[in-house]
Amino acid sequence: MRAGWSYVGRRALFALITIFIAISLNFVLFRLAPGDRTSALRCQGCTQEFKQQLRADFGLDKSVPEQYVIYLNQTVRGDFGRSFVTEQPVISELWQPIKNTLPMILLGTIISIMLGITTGVIAAWRRNTLADKGTVWGGLLFYSLPTQWLALMLILYLAGPLNLPTSDIADPYLAYSNAGAWAEFVDRLKHMILPAATIGLVLFGEYTLIVRSSMLEALGEDYILTARAKGLSNWEIITQHALRNSMLPIVTLVFLSLGFIFGGTILIETVFNYPGIGLQIYESVGNRDYPVLQGAFLLLTVVIILMNFLADLLYFKLDPRVTE
Amino acid sequence: MTVLAIEDLHVWFELPDGKELHAVQGIDLSLERGERLGLVGESGCGKTTAILAMMGLLPPTASAAGRILLDGEDILAGGDNTMRAHRWTDIAMVFQGAMNAFDPVKTIGSQIREPMQAAGLAKGKAARARTGELLELVGIAAERQDRYPHEFSGGMRQRAAIAMALACEPKVLLADEPTTALDVMVQAQILELLIRLTDELGLAMIMVTHDLPLVSQVCQRAAVMYAGRISEIGTTSELYHHPQHPYTRMLFRATPDLLAERDVISIPGSPPRLDQEIIGCPFRPRCDAAIDTCAIAYPPTRTAEPGHLSACFVEESA
Numbered sequence: 001m002r003a004g005w006s007y008v009g010r011r012a013l014f015a016l017i018t019i020f021i022a023i024s025l026n027f028v029l030f031r032l033a034p035g036d037r038t039s040a041l042r043c044q045g046c047t048q049e050f051k052q053q054l055r056a057d058f059g060l061d062k063s064v065p066e067q068y069v070i071y072l073n074q075t076v077r078g079d080f081g082r083s084f085v086t087e088q089p090v091i092s093e094l095w096q097p098i099k100n101t102l103p104m105i106l107l108g109t110i111i112s113i114m115l116g117i118t119t120g121v122i123a124a125w126r127r128n129t130l131a132d133k134g135t136v137w138g139g140l141l142f143y144s145l146p147t148q149w150l151a152l153m154l155i156l157y158l159a160g161p162l163n164l165p166t167s168d169i170a171d172p173y174l175a176y177s178n179a180g181a182w183a184e185f186v187d188r189l190k191h192m193i194l195p196a197a198t199i200g201l202v203l204f205g206e207y208t209l210i211v212r213s214s215m216l217e218a219l220g221e222d223y224i225l226t227a228r229a230k231g232l233s234n235w236e237i238i239t240q241h242a243l244r245n246s247m248l249p250i251v252t253l254v255f256l257s258l259g260f261i262f263g264g265t266i267l268i269e270t271v272f273n274y275p276g277i278g279l280q281i282y283e284s285v286g287n288r289d290y291p292v293l294q295g296a297f298l299l300l301t302v303v304i305i306l307m308n309f310l311a312d313l314l315y316f317k318l319d320p321r322v323t324e
Numbered sequence: 325m326t327v328l329a330i331e332d333l334h335v336w337f338e339l340p341d342g343k344e345l346h347a348v349q350g351i352d353l354s355l356e357r358g359e360r361l362g363l364v365g366e367s368g369c370g371k372t373t374a375i376l377a378m379m380g381l382l383p384p385t386a387s388a389a390g391r392i393l394l395d396g397e398d399i400l401a402g403g404d405n406t407m408r409a410h411r412w413t414d415i416a417m418v419f420q421g422a423m424n425a426f427d428p429v430k431t432i433g434s435q436i437r438e439p440m441q442a443a444g445l446a447k448g449k450a451a452r453a454r455t456g457e458l459l460e461l462v463g464i465a466a467e468r469q470d471r472y473p474h475e476f477s478g479g480m481r482q483r484a485a486i487a488m489a490l491a492c493e494p495k496v497l498l499a500d501e502p503t504t505a506l507d508v509m510v511q512a513q514i515l516e517l518l519i520r521l522t523d524e525l526g527l528a529m530i531m532v533t534h535d536l537p538l539v540s541q542v543c544q545r546a547a548v549m550y551a552g553r554i555s556e557i558g559t560t561s562e563l564y565h566h567p568q569h570p571y572t573r574m575l576f577r578a579t580p581d582l583l584a585e586r587d588v589i590s591i592p593g594s595p596p597r598l599d600q601e602i603i604g605c606p607f608r609p610r611c612d613a614a615i616d617t618c619a620i621a622y623p624p625t626r627t628a629e630p631g632h633l634s635a636c637f638v639e640e641s642a
Contacts, residue, residue, distance in 0.1 A: 222424035229379055229419075230439040230488075231411035240438075241427050248429075320429060320472040 007316055007323070015309040022301040026294060027071050031064065080295035085287050090295040094280065098299075100169055101269070101276030104192045105261050108199030113254060115204045120211025121238060124219060135208055143205030147264075151198045151271040158194065165191050167273040195272045199265070203257060210253055214246035221245070248319055255311035259304035326393075327528045328355040328378070328415070328496050333390035335370070335377050335552075345599040347373045349552035350390070355496065358526045360519070362539030362560070364575070365549035366595055371532045372420070374549070375498045378530075379415055380407030395495075412439040416494035418485050420501040425485050426473035433459075433469025436488045443492050458487040462517060479510035486517060490525070497522070497529045503538070515542055536579050540564055545631075548572050551596055551606035553622075558632030568626070568634035570613045605637070613638045 055061045059070060074080070080090035123135035142150075159166045171187050179187075218224065219242050227237045265278035273279070277296065284292040316322050335348035348370045355361055363371045377388045380400075392400040394414055399406050419425040426435055436458060437451045446454050456466030462483040473481060482502065489497055499518065503511040519542060522529050533539060539546045540560045547557040548571060556569040567573040577589045593610040596602055605611070608618040615638060623635045 222419060223427040225381060226419060226425045226435075227427070227438075229381055229411055229417050230442065231408050231413065232438065232442050233408075236442065241430075244429055245427065318429065321474050 004316070008313060011309055011312045011316075015305050018305050019302055022305070023072070023075055023298065024068075026298050026301075027068055030294070031067075075298075080298070081291040083292050084289045085284075085292075090291050093292050094277065094295055094299060097275060097277040097280040100274065101262070101265055101278065104196050104274065104276060105199055105258070105265060107192060108196035109203065109254070109258060109261070111196060111200030112203035112207055115200065116207025117211050117243075117250075119204075120208040121215055121243065123208070123212045124215035124242075125234075125238065127216065132212075135212065139205045139208040139212070141205065142201045143209065145202070145205075147198065147202055148267045148271050150201060151195070151268055154194050154198060155271070158197075164194055166194065169275050191274070195265075195268050195274050198268050198272075199261060203261070206257065207250070207253070211246065211250055214249050215242055218242040218245040244318075248315065251314050251318060252311045255307045255314070256304075259307035262300060262303050325357050326354050327357050327395065328530075329353070329391075329393040330374075330378065331391040331393065333374065333377060333388065333392065335373050335382065335386055335388045337383075338385045338387075339599060343599050346601075347386075347552055347598055348377065348388075349598075351547075351549070351552075351554050353530075353547060353554070353557075355528045355530065357495075357528055358522060359545065360522055360529045360531065360543040362543035362546035363530055363532045363549060364534065364536060364539055364546055366534060368595055368598075369549045370552040370598075371549050372500055375417070375500060375530060375532055378498060379411060379417055380404060412489075412494060413443050413445075413492040414494055415496045415498060416489040416492065418482075418489050418497065418499040418502045420504060426481060428473055431470050431472055432476065432484050433471075436469065436484070436491050439488070439491050445492055454491075455487075458490055459484065461490070461521070462487045478506055479513065482506060482510075482514055483517065486514075486521070490521070490527075493525075495528060497527050499529060499531045501533055502531065503533075518542065536575060548575065551602065552598055553606070553635065555607065555636070556632075556634040558629070558634075562629060562632045566628065566632075568628045568632065569607075569636045570611050570638065571607050572634075574610075574612070605635075 052061075059067060062070070078091050082089055083093050086093065119135045119138075123132040126132055155166045158164065165171070169188065169191050170184070171191075174184055174187050224237060224241060227241050232240070262277070265274075265276055266282055267278070268274070269276045269278035270282050277299075281293065281296050283289075284296065330351060330353040332350045332352060333348055334346070334350055337345040337347055339345055351370075351374060353361070363374070365371050373382070373386075376382050377386075377400075378392055382388060388400060390400065391398050394410060399410050426432065433452070433455045436455045437446075440446045440451050440454065452469070455469050459466050459469055464480060464483055464487070468476075473484075476484060486502075497518075502518065503514050506514065515538070518529065518531070521527060529543075531539065531542060540563075543560055545558065546560050546563055547554045548563070548569065549555065550571050556563065556567070556572045558568075563572055564576065567576065571591075574589070574591045577586075578591055580588045591610055596606050596609070604619040604621060605614070605623055608614045611618070617637050623637045625633050625635050626639075627633055
């Protein structure tokens with residue numbers, strides 16, 4: 001067997017080191033800016049003593065290495081400070097939006113993967129036919145459309161005819177009407193479908209083009225000719241050999257885009273007024289709510305690194321040639 | 325007993341500019357049970373195209389005509405579905421450069437089992453056991469069936485490819501340059517293996533190659549192809565000692581021998597393009613014995629000895 005654990009271990013170590021560097025940079029960047037939290041305070045009561053007191057409260061009178069150790073300690077325990085606006089801990093400020101965003105982007109990704117793989121495979125198999133050309137043009141179109149514009153078009157042309165809500169995450173009256181868990185679930189899904197469709201369509205453009213090109217590459221390989229010679233059916237050739245091999249680049253792509261989509265929902269959630277992590281970031285920028293922003297950015301960085309790590313693991317599982 | 329007979333096989337490729345390339349221009353071949361036939365010729369003479377046509381593996385831009393008789397049944401006439409039913413169960417193939425003939429993400433064993441399962445011959449434990457036997461037959465330990473292609477050396481992969489070709493006990497084995505890209509020692513082992521297996525299993529084999537000495541080592545008969553046609557066919561010793569066609573004679577002269585007792589004389593010029601009609605003998609521009617008649621018509625087939633045919637106007641004095 002392959003020395004699997006050493007590969008996994010080294011990938012995990014690499015991910016941890018990257019996270020540590022990201023956390024440290026997060027600390028350094030804010031310390032590099034001139035002045036501190038107290039230097040900008042201009043008010044009648046803001047005497048030097050008051051500012052000194054404030055510095056001590058914030059721990060800013062300590063040396064930089066000491067602050068760094070405290071910062072690391074707090075970060076590891078999940079303590080990112082409190083929001084300037086709500087005075088709640090950052091972690092609880094971020095938790096609810098994340099719970100709202102996750103199912104939405106998962107739904108969008110599933111839509112895009114299923115659509116992208118199906119159309120990409122058909123386009124590659126029926127190369128140079130109308131189906132192929134349609135897929136390429138469609139893929140290019142959706143890939144290049146501005147996200148927020150696509151979201152607006154969905155609201156304009158789909159929300160009305162399909163009777164879908166265009167704002168918020170749930171019908172506020174439903175909670176009072178004792179409609180039951182199923183009705184609430186359906187309501188959530190209705191609120192989720194348009195933002196998820198937006199993500200799905202944008203990603204679909206990217207996926208279908210990549211699937212098509214990596215399928216074309218795989219279909220040209222000698223082992224496909226061997227498979228045909230062995231009397232396998234077209235379905236077996238595609239699923240057992242061509243798709244299995246072209247999954248390798250696709251897996252990496254899907255996981256990387258999952259990481260970026262997590263932060264990239266800002267535009268979509270703003271258009272749909274969907275209370276997820278993207279909308280939270282947008283509002284925190286408006287409120288100059290630095291602790292929340294800092295926490296959110298750190299979280300996004302960690303998610304991207306984690307997705308990278310998962311992609312590495314899956315790649316290892318899928319490709320026997322990857323060893324050390 | 326004739327296992328495979330090819331009658332007047334033609335293959336055309338449709339070119340992107342609308343022209344047609346007549347890659348195989350009517351070849352006749354027949355193959356007895358247990359017989360090894362060499363198909364020799366320069367690159368682009370249509371030898372690989374011919375055997376891909378026998379398996380029905382031509383690309384969609386190609387069309388084939390003629391008759392391919394397997395045990396007397398015309399398998400070309402029924403289209404792709406008829407062909408598919410015979411692939412690997414009756415006619416199997418060892419591909420050129422088996423390096424890439426295996427799917428890199430699947431184990432060697434699973435790829436050998438695949439055609440057995442597709443044909444419904446064996447599955448589960450029985451298929452595994454059979455795979456082990458096949459690998460042992462070509463000199464690979466049975467346990468190695470769970471290894472991946474990249475863990476095999478070039479020679480081992482070619483052996484495994486031969487084991488895979490035998491998976492469904494075919495009647496005919498088509499080998500397309502089975503030893504190119506292998507070093508001389510491994511090449512010799514693979515050839516010995518092919519000879520032994522065809523003898524033991526009564527398997528008929530067509531071996532495509534551009535290597536004349538290799539054909540005389542392995543095959544009882546050989547067909548020399550030029551510009552999509554067979555210019556000469558006969559037993560290997562007849563071809564060597566009494567070549568009837570100037571092309572065959574010049575091919576032997578262009579092959580170096582080990583002791584370098586004679587000079588290597590290359591054939592001037594290059595084969596004709598097949599996307600336009602050729603009038604007369606296609607070899608005429610390069611031939612050292614051409615006469616006026618050669619420019620007018622394709623030479624008729626002449627029998628020098630029973631079973632030794634050549635297509636040339638000029639009578640060679642052996």
